[in-house]
Amino acid sequence: MMKKLTPLLEWGTLLLSTGAVCFFLVVILWDLISKGAPSLSWEFVSTLPRAGMTKGGILPAIIGTVLLTMITALVAAPFGICCAIYLNEYAADNWLTRIIRACIRNLAGVPSIIYGLFGLALFVQGLHMGTSLISAGLTLGLLSLPYIIITTEEALRRIPASTREAALAIGATQLESIRDVVLPSAVPGMLTGLVLTLSRAAGETAPILFTGVAFYINNPSGYLNQEFMSLPYHLYMLSTQHQAIEQVRPLAYGTALVLIIVVFLLNLTAFYIRYKHSKDE
């Protein structure tokens, strides 16, 4: 009797866990879509806020978030990928490397508000960049670095030694073997890590709070030295700081939905690249 029951129990537990995860995802999405969709319109995503942000759109926040994410990627991806290549392909397995790796893992666990304060001290004040898009982008870049390093290293570690040897055996240098064979094979894994990291960065509020995000700006210039609006902060502001909270609630839901859509588009891009890659193999 027990012999028959145990697998059923195991199966049930696993299914229940999966079900619970999906259930909460569906509830959150349903809540967002049902309350946010009525606010969505072309006007909402293409105009500035009006009348003390009780009317109008969220264009500056969308532009801000997109630019910010791009700067984060430009800062974090090259450094992170190079660092991961060094750690996985070149660094000897000694105590120094192990300390570096432990530091990176610890950095990934540092609360994001700490990064915000660090960015304030280093970029805004120390380097006199002021509260600006570039300060916030650099801060988010720092926050993203450890994740990108860890996920890239993981992707590189999955490439078997025989792939590297294949290139070396026909006279490739180590650099050529990494550039032409190892990295192309690791692209799907690296991309997944990069997109997850950027999705997280796009939704961060704490690190940009002191480093460049603005309550309201009436002309989104996109200049690096200007303050900017961003979707997560706009959402926070609309839901807790606005003087007419009840009135702007639909706008808050709309903003949340747009943020989700931006992140979703990011994931879709990665999905498409991975799909194309797997078809080429």
Place this chain on the structure above:
Amino acid sequence: MSDQIKLSAKDVNLWFGSKQVLKHINISFPKNEITAMIGPSGCGKSTLLRSFNRMHDLSPDARIEGKFALDNLDLYQKGLSVTQVRSRIGMVFQKANPFPKSIYENINYGLAINDVPKADRPGIVENALRESYLWDEVKDELQKPATRLSGGQQQRLCIARAVALRPEVILMDEPCSALDPVSTAKIEELIVKLKKDYTIVIVTHNMQQAQRTADKTVFMYLGEVIEHDTTDNIFNHPKNELTANYVKGHFG
């Protein structure tokens, strides 16, 4: 002429960390012959094979003593680039490891990094595929990803990739161990045909394969060369008792 020595190792000792894997190896491989290296797992035959094209260079805990030579060239001499060594000594691995590129690119890539003039490459690619008896099977789909080929085709592509660089020696590390009998037969046939242009050293666990393909056979045990003779002598008139037991399948 056929007894001219192509590749040799003299007084070779090799350690991984504190473990000695190769002990006092003295061995030579004649030109245009196939030599099989047999022995139980862990006897050091793959390690020895990989020493010739310096595949241990990137293992920090490997320490090598002794002299390896291709003709009269000291393979470990200062100032000799490892890429140069590897373009003269090709290698085929246990598991087919084509690049994640098209069939054409798999061969073309080696030509590109070895600075073969661009205009010559298409001809060399075709020729290499013909030499590996793969041309007729893939000529219409050269742009297809190499990973879509069957295991046996992939391994022949890896041989084509090595052959395309016109090496003098081809090292093969159990090239058929992951293949079915039909693919194995094709590769063995290919190996025997390649003999007229190349010196081949093949590590194998398959006694029949050694007998079918090799002119000479080396039996290794616990990091030492126990016996090195013609294949016929090793299998039918072994001088050493260990060899006799091993080829009869009493251990291994």
